[in-house]
Amino acid sequence: GGIITQTPKFLIGQEGQKLTLKCQQNFNHDTMYWYRQDSGKGLRLIYYSITENDLQKGDLSEGYDASREKKSSFSLTVTSAQKNEMAVFLCASSILGGSAETLYFGSGTRLTVL
Amino acid sequence: GDSVTQTEGLVTLTEGLPVMLNCTYQTIYSNPFLFWYVQHLNESPRLLLKSFTDNKRTEHQGFHATLHKSSSSFHLQKSSAQLSDSALYYCALGDYNQGKLIFGQGTKLSIKP
Numbered sequence: 001g002g003i004i005t006q007t008p009k010f011l012i013g014q015e016g017q018k019l020t021l022k023c024q025q026n027f028n029h030d031t032m033y034w035y036r037q038d039s040g041k042g043l044r045l046i047y048y049s050i051t052e053n054d055l056q057k058g059d060l061s062e063g064y065d066a067s068r069e070k071k072s073s074f075s076l077t078v079t080s081a082q083k084n085e086m087a088v089f090l091c092a093s094s095i096l097g098g099s100a101e102t103l104y105f106g107s108g109t110r111l112t113v114l
Numbered sequence: 115g116d117s118v119t120q121t122e123g124l125v126t127l128t129e130g131l132p133v134m135l136n137c138t139y140q141t142i143y144s145n146p147f148l149f150w151y152v153q154h155l156n157e158s159p160r161l162l163l164k165s166f167t168d169n170k171r172t173e174h175q176g177f178h179a180t181l182h183k184s185s186s187s188f189h190l191q192k193s194s195a196q197l198s199d200s201a202l203y204y205c206a207l208g209d210y211n212q213g214k215l216i217f218g219q220g221t222k223l224s225i226k227p
Contacts, residue, residue: 033214040123042219043159043204058214090158100147100166100208103215105158 002027004106006091012112015083021076021109023091030096032074033103036060037088046089049074078111085113116141118207118218126224133177133192135221137205140186148181148188149206149215159204162190200225 004025013019025032033048045058047066055066065077074091088108094101117140127133139146147166153159163174165181165188172179177192188205205218 035217040219043217045214048214056214102149102161102164103151103159105160107158 002029002104004091004093004104006089006106006109008109009107010110010112012114013078013081014114015081017078017081017113019078019081019111021078021089021091021111023074023076023106024072025074025091025093025104025106026072027093027095027104028071029093029104030071031094031101032068033092033094034058034064034066034074034076035090035092037090037108043090046076081111081113083113085111087111116143116207116216118205118216120203120205120218120221122221123219124222124224126226127195128226129197130194133190133195133199133223135190135203135205135223137179137188137190137218138186139188139205139207139216141207141209143209145209146181146183147208148179149204149208150177150179150188150190151204151206151217153202153204155201159202162203195223195225197225197227199223 007022034046035043044060046060049068052071067075091106092103119138149164150162151159152162165172168183204220207216
């Protein structure tokens, strides 16, 4: 088995601040994802990466940047945090690209913007 | 574009009653994969079951679902609800040719004693 580790678990920022969330996986999976979870809105894809140094935009990429420097790690940057923003950011990975594969999720980073 | 619809935001049931959570989808692809993910409180989502075979029942942990391409549906069912089934359930649509999984908005299932 493997594990996906997200850091930090809780992130509190100020309006306009640039914030970075990190994700590491030891499954040796090719594809990694960042999802945003808001109550009543489901899981919305921000970015995904099918291999090292690859980046693909999801439906919610505006306001975010991502980076996949290594196969095992995928980071997400909130470029300018919005006041009163609260959400959980979930990192996930799958063995191959293509959305027919099972996703394995990390435990999430909970963001609060003051 | 592709989409997944879960019509119920919240389903509240008494323990022992049958469960049915609705999921319908729209896609241009002829070979969709459908998934149910479950997320218990303070945990991350995990796969409950998945299917790509038309009209074949898929079962796991007491839950079952059948992909019906004719009606674009993949409803989740269980014969008798347990308190431990209380969780958030997501239906999701995928395809080998697509890089991204499309999630529905989720259904919160609350089981009362």
